[in-house]
Amino acid sequence: MTTAATPLSERSAWKALAQHAEAMKEVHLRTLFAEDPSRGEKFTAEAAGLFLDYSKNRVTGETLKLLVQLAEESGLKTHIEAMFTGEKINTTENRAVLHVALRAPKGESIFVDGVDQVPPVHAVLDKMSDFADRVRSGEWKGYTGKKIKNVVNIGIGGSDLGPVMAYEALKHYSQRDIIFRFVSNVDGTDFAEAVEDLSADETLFLVASKTFTTLETMTNAHSAREWALASLKDDAAIAKHFVAISTNAKEVSKFGIDTANMFEFWDWVGGRYSMDSAIGLSTMVAIGPNAFREMLAGFHAMDVHFRTTPFENNLPALLGLLTVWYTDFFDAQTMAVLPYEQYLKRFPAYLQQLTMESNGKHVTLAGTHVETETGPIYWGEPGTNGQHSFYQLIHQGTRLIPCDFIGFYKTLNPLGRHHDMLMANVFAQAEALAFGKTAEEVKAEGVPEALVPHKVFEGNRPSNILLAEKLTPAVLGSLIALYEHAVFTQGTIWGIDSFDQWGVELGKVLATRILGELEGTGELKHDTSTNRLIEKYRANK
Numbered sequence: 001m002t003t004a005a006t007p008l009s010e011r012s013a014w015k016a017l018a019q020h021a022e023a024m025k026e027v028h029l030r031t032l033f034a035e036d037p038s039r040g041e042k043f044t045a046e047a048a049g050l051f052l053d054y055s056k057n058r059v060t061g062e063t064l065k066l067l068v069q070l071a072e073e074s075g076l077k078t079h080i081e082a083m084f085t086g087e088k089i090n091t092t093e094n095r096a097v098l099h100v101a102l103r104a105p106k107g108e109s110i111f112v113d114g115v116d117q118v119p120p121v122h123a124v125l126d127k128m129s130d131f132a133d134r135v136r137s138g139e140w141k142g143y144t145g146k147k148i149k150n151v152v153n154i155g156i157g158g159s160d161l162g163p164v165m166a167y168e169a170l171k172h173y174s175q176r177d178i179i180f181r182f183v184s185n186v187d188g189t190d191f192a193e194a195v196e197d198l199s200a201d202e203t204l205f206l207v208a209s210k211t212f213t214t215l216e217t218m219t220n221a222h223s224a225r226e227w228a229l230a231s232l233k234d235d236a237a238i239a240k241h242f243v244a245i246s247t248n249a250k251e252v253s254k255f256g257i258d259t260a261n262m263f264e265f266w267d268w269v270g271g272r273y274s275m276d277s278a279i280g281l282s283t284m285v286a287i288g289p290n291a292f293r294e295m296l297a298g299f300h301a302m303d304v305h306f307r308t309t310p311f312e313n314n315l316p317a318l319l320g321l322l323t324v325w326y327t328d329f330f331d332a333q334t335m336a337v338l339p340y341e342q343y344l345k346r347f348p349a350y351l352q353q354l355t356m357e358s359n360g361k362h363v364t365l366a367g368t369h370v371e372t373e374t375g376p377i378y379w380g381e382p383g384t385n386g387q388h389s390f391y392q393l394i395h396q397g398t399r400l401i402p403c404d405f406i407g408f409y410k411t412l413n414p415l416g417r418h419h420d421m422l423m424a425n426v427f428a429q430a431e432a433l434a435f436g437k438t439a440e441e442v443k444a445e446g447v448p449e450a451l452v453p454h455k456v457f458e459g460n461r462p463s464n465i466l467l468a469e470k471l472t473p474a475v476l477g478s479l480i481a482l483y484e485h486a487v488f489t490q491g492t493i494w495g496i497d498s499f500d501q502w503g504v505e506l507g508k509v510l511a512t513r514i515l516g517e518l519e520g521t522g523e524l525k526h527d528t529s530t531n532r533l534i535e536k537y538r539a540n541k
């Protein structure tokens, strides 16, 4: 029996998959469906409010058996238990990885270094709930006694992408008399436009930063403070208009925010896994504490499913394994995520950090270079907009791009035939990608010979379809947890640390050095290209 300690390419399931893939590359989805009409029922799984149809993938029962075997040989079960029980599986940062504790029900216990982490999670949730209720009801007043009408979240990366995605996703459930804005970019335009039409005396800033040292966030937070003080004219106003969300009480105080107005989280919450921690305060103010807790329940339902369900029926494991299959055996470079739900318009952008900051790694946990391709590029746009933009390439281009379609039985905004039309497109796209259109079929339509090759659709392009009743807070929670654990599954197979992000450091260090140079006149000691660009900027700024 091989184990995760065995290099990936030497695991017996891997070798078998490599052989099997050669045979599968020759097989068309048309043949697979013709040979086994039960595929549409067989290759499905359902959990935590989500139904997954993965039958239009280039897999057979044999493929799935081998992928599950690969998960077993890679120690996925043990690794899941290690995460859920608070082991320090983020080894390069010596940290536990416990976003699952953020949605653990009251009464459960998860220990790190002998301390139960669940009670403080609920204490912070209660503090957030109290605060959110006070802002929503108008009880929390600004410095001049006015009700808060605008909430501006300042953060970047995981301290922005999750909150903005969740706000957009759950807008239907939000309190409409509060305006929500999100400032992330160090480009001053982001801040300037966000506050352009706001009054400081009605505006509350949520400064969200795990470290409270991130350059972009601190720069925007200082600009926000200056902007607020320019009209409120008293440092005492800060306490009414700024709260902090952070793990770093010292830096929060240094900034001038009373730690009584700080919402805490912990080093075991990774930035890209933090939208259900205090980082989600803007979400809670928008939708209210009850709906926020429903979202947490959705996350938790998927967590339980991932931890307890055999891999053959385990949604995140299946999604993760299919990604490994296409990335490593079919040279797929990218994965498209295509939500047919306007409220999920920021979901692909959110997934980009979750997937690519997690699995964009070329070094294994053992410190050696990986043997295979790892994290694919994730991208997407809501349907049907994408269809009129990049779907041409997915249907007839030269690359294999596995797609995840996400759709709902019910819309939150019933309007004539709109929703049926939207969903007709989901099913049509997946069908067209899988089965295509042969030259014979094109000819039979009377198409002139010269045009036939242009009108042929090769098909055999794989996709998953995810369906849910409607977009509720709980469904959003379980959808996010699905991708979190799919990423975990991939990272486990590849043997990488999905929870660090050393790759963002070098650029940060160089930018700090170059900032000094852009603002000074000293000698430049970079390469000739960088020197010349800096000189040009200095001369023209």
Ligand code: F6P
Residues within 6 Å of the ligand: 156, 157, 158, 159, 208, 209, 210, 211, 212, 213, 214, 217, 271, 272, 357, 501, 504
């Ligand atoms: O981009 C690097 C990163 O560390 C992300 O992982 C994180 O989400 C983001 O910066 C923001 O960090 P912080 O919440 O500490 O400001």
